Amino acid sequence: MVDSFEEKRQFKRVYYSMEDAAMSVLSPAEKHASILFPAQLVNLSEGGVGFSMERPSVSVPAQGQH
DSSP, rough: OOOHHHHHHHSEEEEEEEEOOOEEOSOGGGGGTTTOOEEEEEEEEEEEEEEEEOOSSOOOOTOOOO
């Protein structure tokens, strides 16, 4: 039996501190290219990436409300 969450992962994950994290800019879809979200890459593995983003100070329209 595996007790640690980390040991249950399929792929090894690399973690970055907030100071060392790579900066990126994300856009939800090509048709909304003018909506950009700055994000920091905080972890990475063969199975995916983890980002950290600040909550926008303006309201972002929900799907179907633009």
